[in-house]
Amino acid sequence: MYSDVISKPIYRVLSDLTQESRVEVALPLAIKDWLRLKLKEAGAQQQLYRQRYGMEFSAFKQAWQEGGISDKHSYEVERDYWEWEAAMTDEERLQEMLESLP
């Protein structure tokens, strides 16, 4: 019984979103959609940083290590480094998750 696992409001949204009344089918569909959405977000975030710095992260990282990034220890630039790296590692992890689903 689905109500043993999820609440009725959640079930209603889940079945509306997926157009699937069977929880065991609807849940994997929703999770796949969620992963795709998160992948899209991670990709968009990387694109933002690529546009901001005019290079790929690998080039940015190399330039960072070689002192080629101006103001690299400002709060904003350093935060961009961590967030950009995280967007890349998130994308890899999310892709692995997506591929692990049937």
Place this chain on the structure above:
Amino acid sequence: VTLAEFEQQIFAVALQSSICDIPAVRRLTSTAISLRVGIVSGGFVDAFFNEKTDTTAFAFARGGCRLFGVDNTDDPVAQMIRQAPHLENWTRRGNPMLRQSDDCLAPAKIYGFIRPRSSPQDSDCSNILLPRHVIHPSQVREP
């Protein structure tokens, strides 16, 4: 160290400190976490950890300026940090840059490895007074 363990460590250290506010998780993703710890005398410490790359970074900022920071990417102290990459090793005992006179430095475990990125005179922050409990650049000994 997992993301959850890192978060727990930051909370544990901050909650023990009298000058730290309760940490706030700013961003939590599948591979990385970013937390902010407010310092009651002003400013905040941002803590960042990426589980996949093992990147760990701390930055102390005040008035929009980054005053101190440490990470394990390309710093001269990187080798030292790699030998003690996690917070439990960033205590005074494992940190030759901290001295007895830095006892009031809090939370030592959070920014115990802090060193100046640049001289305050070189930045727009030259008129910003450091919080009483924060180590001054002149007190930090380079490795």
